[in-house]
Amino acid sequence: MTAPAGLVAVDHxxxxxxxxxxxVLRAFYTGALGMTEIPKPPVLAARGGCWFAAGPVQLHLGVEQDFRPAKKAHPGLRVTGIEAYAARLESHGAEVAWDGSLPGHRRFHTHDPVGNRLEFLEPDA
Incomplete structure (x- = not known):
């Protein structure tokens, strides 16, 4: 018996x-964020960029010739120990901006070295 069609997870x-x-992306995503670089398939590696993972979370950074970071669009990444995680990012030179406007969560935003906006959040206990 096959399962019904439907979304089951975000792949990356x-x-x-x-x-x-x-x-600079490798230094930030592996050093500051604590992710592991994962190999891109050779046909895609030829295009540049790099991929990173932490548990089931994958972020793929692809090269764009006319790159301009989005001002609002961002991944929302759930973390544990958000205070310590924010301190870790700050110790790597990342600017952390706390935002208390999401009920039931602690969260902050930062930017990677090329300007991509990233959100980190943790549900209240």
Whole structure:
């Protein structure tokens, strides 16, 4: 018996970056965020960019020639220990902007080194 068709999960989130930014992205996503770089398939690796994972969360950074970071669009990433996670990002030079407007959650925003907006949130206990 086959399962009914439907969405079951987010596989990954694609963000963009300017050409030649892979080294600063690697430093941020592996160092500050604590993610692991995962290999891109060779046919896609030839296009540049890099992919990262932490548990089931995957962020793919693809090269875009006319890159301009989105002003509002962003992935929302759930974390545990949000205070310590924010401190970790700040210790890596990331600016953390707390936002208390989402009921039932603690959250903040930051930007990666190329300007992509990232949201981190944790439900209240």
């Amino acid at each position: 989130v694609q963000l963009t970056a300017p050409p030649g930014s892979e080294d």
